[in-house]
Amino acid sequence: MAFAAFGSQGPAVEQAPRKRSWIAWVLLAPGLAYLALFFLTPFISLILTSLQAPVDFGDVGQFQPAFKIENYATVVSQYWPHFLRAFGYAIAATFFALIISYPLAYFIGVTARKWPLLQALMLTLVIAPFFISFLLRTLAWKQLMSDDTPLVQALKALTILPQDGHLTGTAFSVIFGLTYNFIPFMTLPIYTTLERLDTRYLEAGSDLYATPATTFWKITLPLSLPGIVSGTLLTFIPASGDFINASSSFLGSASTQMVGNVIETSFLELLNYPAAAALSVILMAIILVIVGVYVKRAGTEELL
Amino acid sequence: MADRTFAEAGADLELVGIHKRFPGFTAIEDLDLVIPAGSFFALLGPSGCGKTTTLRLVAGLEQPTAGRILIGGKDVTNVKSFKRPVNTVFQSYALFPHMTVLENVAFGLRRRRIDNPLVKAHEALRLVELDHLASRRPQQLSGGQQQRVALARAIVNRPALLLLDEPLGALDLKLRRQMQSELKTIQDEVGLTFLHVTHDQEEAMTMADTVAVMNKGEIEQMGAPEELYELPKTAFVANFLGQSNLFTGKVTSSSGNSIVVDVAGVKIEVPKDRAQRHTGDVTIGVRPEKLMLTTEAPKPTPGRNVLGPGRVMDVSFSGVSTQYLIAIPGIGPVSVFAQNMVFGPVVHEGAEVWVSWTVDHGFGLVDEPEAAPRFAPDADTAAIATQTRKDLLTEIEEA
Numbered sequence: 001m002a003f004a005a006f007g008s009q010g011p012a013v014e015q016a017p018r019k020r021s022w023i024a025w026v027l028l029a030p031g032l033a034y035l036a037l038f039f040l041t042p043f044i045s046l047i048l049t050s051l052q053a054p055v056d057f058g059d060v061g062q063f064q065p066a067f068k069i070e071n072y073a074t075v076v077s078q079y080w081p082h083f084l085r086a087f088g089y090a091i092a093a094t095f096f097a098l099i100i101s102y103p104l105a106y107f108i109g110v111t112a113r114k115w116p117l118l119q120a121l122m123l124t125l126v127i128a129p130f131f132i133s134f135l136l137r138t139l140a141w142k143q144l145m146s147d148d149t150p151l152v153q154a155l156k157a158l159t160i161l162p163q164d165g166h167l168t169g170t171a172f173s174v175i176f177g178l179t180y181n182f183i184p185f186m187t188l189p190i191y192t193t194l195e196r197l198d199t200r201y202l203e204a205g206s207d208l209y210a211t212p213a214t215t216f217w218k219i220t221l222p223l224s225l226p227g228i229v230s231g232t233l234l235t236f237i238p239a240s241g242d243f244i245n246a247s248s249s250f251l252g253s254a255s256t257q258m259v260g261n262v263i264e265t266s267f268l269e270l271l272n273y274p275a276a277a278a279l280s281v282i283l284m285a286i287i288l289v290i291v292g293v294y295v296k297r298a299g300t301e302e303l304l
Numbered sequence: 305m306a307d308r309t310f311a312e313a314g315a316d317l318e319l320v321g322i323h324k325r326f327p328g329f330t331a332i333e334d335l336d337l338v339i340p341a342g343s344f345f346a347l348l349g350p351s352g353c354g355k356t357t358t359l360r361l362v363a364g365l366e367q368p369t370a371g372r373i374l375i376g377g378k379d380v381t382n383v384k385s386f387k388r389p390v391n392t393v394f395q396s397y398a399l400f401p402h403m404t405v406l407e408n409v410a411f412g413l414r415r416r417r418i419d420n421p422l423v424k425a426h427e428a429l430r431l432v433e434l435d436h437l438a439s440r441r442p443q444q445l446s447g448g449q450q451q452r453v454a455l456a457r458a459i460v461n462r463p464a465l466l467l468l469d470e471p472l473g474a475l476d477l478k479l480r481r482q483m484q485s486e487l488k489t490i491q492d493e494v495g496l497t498f499l500h501v502t503h504d505q506e507e508a509m510t511m512a513d514t515v516a517v518m519n520k521g522e523i524e525q526m527g528a529p530e531e532l533y534e535l536p537k538t539a540f541v542a543n544f545l546g547q548s549n550l551f552t553g554k555v556t557s558s559s560g561n562s563i564v565v566d567v568a569g570v571k572i573e574v575p576k577d578r579a580q581r582h583t584g585d586v587t588i589g590v591r592p593e594k595l596m597l598t599t600e601a602p603k604p605t606p607g608r609n610v611l612g613p614g615r616v617m618d619v620s621f622s623g624v625s626t627q628y629l630i631a632i633p634g635i636g637p638v639s640v641f642a643q644n645m646v647f648g649p650v651v652h653e654g655a656e657v658w659v660s661w662t663v664d665h666g667f668g669l670v671d672e673p674e675a676a677p678r679f680a681p682d683a684d685t686a687a688i689a690t691q692t693r694k695d696l697l698t699e700i701e702e703a
Contacts, residue, residue: 200394200398201398201401203365203394204392204398205400206364206365206385207365207386207390207391207394208391208412208415208457209386209387209412209416210386210415214415219400219402222402223401
């Protein structure tokens with residue numbers, strides 16, 4: 001009797017709707033094909049390229065398949081300052097974008113809840129820059145910050161900037177450009193988590209003797225952590241590979257070149273494909289490691 | 305006040321001339337209330353009557369438009385909520401989802417830097433029999449368990465004044481009874497002042513020392529539960545707290561200890577000291593369980609009111625008692641609760657019956673008859689539903 005009871009109960013629990021269906025595979029196929037064709041294949045090609053060696057007595061840009069692992073050592077020894085600069089700038093830009101975006105997102109998502117119209121207007125303003133190409137916007141900043149503009153004159157008059165100083169072509173302008181360009185990517189994810197923030201938790205915190213500051217650190221901030229994590233990732237990852245802001249034609253100069261710029265020049269100007277490919281693979285690996293450690297420490301698996 | 309010690313005893317709460325207006329409506333109109341230290345006070349009323357607003361004012365989550373709030377004799381009207389010696393058990397529990405149950409309970413203790421917060425948190429969890437779930441997250445618990453955690457999180461701080469906002473709403477009947485008696489025990493043991501807001505009249509009556517019935521932002525009547533039940537002063541109280549049979553008529557004579565009211569040609573006597581008004585058109589009433597049902601016309605005896613004959617319209621058996629609905633010509637339906645002393649109902653639908661009651665059980669209300677509806681419209685389900693929706697809308701607006 002007892003066994004019969006187990007017998008009838010056991011499989012019923014285990015055999016939950018686990019019907020294997022070919023429909024699922026059909027639906028997945030386009031996505032899988034896309035990934036195979038446009039991610040996996042180029043990725044393998046990139047790795048193979050990074051190991052190529054120049055053709056003996058060949059033209060510039062002529063390479064042959066090889067297993068030249070020294071390519072990696074060469075590019076690291078040659079371009080490690082660019083890596084450092086890329087991650088330094090990206091971290092700084094992520095930090096500043098967070099500092100600027102969080103209060104903005106809090107205002108739109110929490111304070112402005114009473115006024116839906118204002119909320120909609122502010123969200124539109126956050127997204128509005130996307131209506132203009134970011135190349136144009138970055139160029140506009142270059143103009144605004146170039147040497148004879150009122151801004152620079154004023155800074156010089158106030159002796160904040162030395163008489164022979166510049167704004168463009170400095171680390172400042174590159175970090176500024178990165179921060180500016182990525183603020184929407186930081187603001188929107190934080191806004192979505194704050195918008196769902198139940199203010200009754202804040203009331204409960206206040207009821208339990210927490211000052212507004214403590215309530216923020218202990219309740220609001222941890223509850224908005226998923227938004228902070230996705231916002232910082234959406235900013236940090238593209239910012240560390242960025243090659244527009246730091247390029248000499250935009251806000252940078254020769255002394256602010258990031259690894260993205262090196263990859264761009266190696267591919268398109270020097271036609272040194274193996275070096276460019278090796279740099280790309282290294283950049284990708286470092287970002288993966290940094291993001292992995294970061295996500296693990298932020299504990300987002302539990303929150304998401 | 306948020307110092308490092310627990311409250312030694314409950315503090316009394318005094319509300320003086322409180323007004324609270326929200327854009328578009330007034331939630332509380334000139335409320336005066338004194339809750340003595342150590343008492344278990346229930347604020348009872350339908351949704352939207354202003355009871356939760358009162359609680360939020362005391363907690364410091366809302367500011368009164370006018371009036372003062374004193375806790376333990378100290379004016380706290382302008383004191384921020386985190387500095388008030390008050391804790392709240394929220395209707396929505398508001399347990400922090402990113403903390404374990406234990407950390408939730410220890411939250412208030414940590415903020416006040418009380419020694420051994422975790423030990424005390426475990427103690428509080430033992431009190432609500434949830435210590436074995438201390439390391440879980442709130443969302444992994446059932447509604448009833450979450451409610452008990454919310455209770456532990458408030459009680460652990462030993463506030464001078466504990467505010468309970470419908471804290472037992474999500475519990476099933478059995479657990480609800482158990483928690484009611486546990487709450488009462490805790491209150492007796494620690495001697496704190498409890499302010500309990502509820503729309504459940506039974507809960508208010510079983511738990512509280514004093515019940516205040518609130519309606520439309522005002523306290524209609526306040527007193528011990530049995531006093532409130534036996535001698536309601538307004539039609540709202542008579543119908544919100546249990547059921548009542550209400551009749552209207554003109555006072556025809558006033559002799560000795562009682563007044564005589566002419567209800568559709570029938571003379572009904574009400575004791576003078578139980579009637580709020582002694583002249584003119586009045587509303588009088590009697591509780592359904594005080595009525596006696598007879599199948600023959602009872603002999604007119606002094607000190608007894610008789611209505612009838614009438615016809616039994618409906619019989620509903622509810623185990624302990626049976627409710628009869630009797631149509632009496634010219635007077636309307638009268639409801640009678642009868643103990644089930646024998647098996648099943650004693651009369652059936654269509655039977656001709658008389659109802660009678662001792663004069664001492666009648667009561668007279670303050671309301672003008674035309675202003676006193678037969679059944680208070682606020683208490684019916686549709687009205688409560690609209691009120692709840694209105695509440696939600698205002699809540700959304702506020703937030």
